[in-house]
Amino acid sequence: MTRSAQQKMPPEPGRLTVNPMTVHIGAEIHGVDLTRALSADAVRRIREALLQWKVIFFRNQHLNHAQHIAFARRFGEPTPAHAVFDMDSDADYPEIYPVTKHRAALAARPSTVRVWTDWHTDVTAAVNPPCGSILRAVVVPPYGGDTMWANLAAAHQGLSPAMQEFLSTLRAVHRFKAAEEDAGETAEAYNAMVKKNPIVAEHPLVTAHPETGERVLYTNPEFVKKIIGLTPAESDALLGFLWEHCIRADYTVRFKWEEGSIAFWDNRATQHLAVRDVYQTDFNREFYRVTLNGSVPVDVNGNPSTPLSGNPINPA
Numbered sequence: 001m002t003r004s005a006q007q008k009m010p011p012e013p014g015r016l017t018v019n020p021m022t023v024h025i026g027a028e029i030h031g032v033d034l035t036r037a038l039s040a041d042a043v044r045r046i047r048e049a050l051l052q053w054k055v056i057f058f059r060n061q062h063l064n065h066a067q068h069i070a071f072a073r074r075f076g077e078p079t080p081a082h083a084v085f086d087m088d089s090d091a092d093y094p095e096i097y098p099v100t101k102h103r104a105a106l107a108a109r110p111s112t113v114r115v116w117t118d119w120h121t122d123v124t125a126a127v128n129p130p131c132g133s134i135l136r137a138v139v140v141p142p143y144g145g146d147t148m149w150a151n152l153a154a155a156h157q158g159l160s161p162a163m164q165e166f167l168s169t170l171r172a173v174h175r176f177k178a179a180e181e182d183a184g185e186t187a188e189a190y191n192a193m194v195k196k197n198p199i200v201a202e203h204p205l206v207t208a209h210p211e212t213g214e215r216v217l218y219t220n221p222e223f224v225k226k227i228i229g230l231t232p233a234e235s236d237a238l239l240g241f242l243w244e245h246c247i248r249a250d251y252t253v254r255f256k257w258e259e260g261s262i263a264f265w266d267n268r269a270t271q272h273l274a275v276r277d278v279y280q281t282d283f284n285r286e287f288y289r290v291t292l293n294g295s296v297p298v299d300v301n302g303n304p305s306t307p308l309s310g311n312p313i314n315p316a
């Protein structure tokens, strides 16, 4: 069979392979062509891999926007491009969020000494944060600009039973952080957008994953402002400890992008970090993201998160 004939064959679910990258998080999926309609079996196996490994990666998948959205639809309902940032939405593809274009605000922010700065779970200021995100690389720097993910279920498991028990009684406030005051016009525009749609939510500090039932240490330094019921000193100290704990090397994976790479993460069980080194270069980077609409998280007793301000995210 010629090479071109092979490429025209539909993907064979039997060839789909899952190659774990670490013990706790990350797997590369091979043997599937995401530009084509996936079989039900392939969708099932990809979903299983996602739930087990929390973030899965595909290589050499050169999707256009329509194919990206079609792939996402096999796993849920895409949201509008972003719950808050709507300025760059493409009228033809309102589900596509261009990650590249907001990076000026990040670049302008002064670096800080905290190792967990910029780690986040997508849009947890919403009462129903996206359940998953699918990020596609189109233009990739020659080096630098990796992304890291942390498994928050593994992080929860790594705590003592006494700490797990204590945390399961607590809830925290999630909101968008204001940009640094000295970050110039970009920061002002950012803050204006945040004010326009001020979503704030209260989430349990430990959630029960809706599909796997795992306990998840549901906190991230980008959106979490305080733990309810603790003094500011207690809250700051505990959150600082938890955020450093979540990103211990054991619980993380680091991905080196290539053009055509795709990362698909379970936003209910992870946080992630766009490594900032690339902002010290002139390298270009062009990524696109589709997020999947999520349900309202619940704690270990089934008590749901509550909105404090703003509306839930709805499908696009």
Ligand SMILES: [Fe+2]
Pocket: 120, 121, 122, 272
């Ligand atoms: Fe993100």
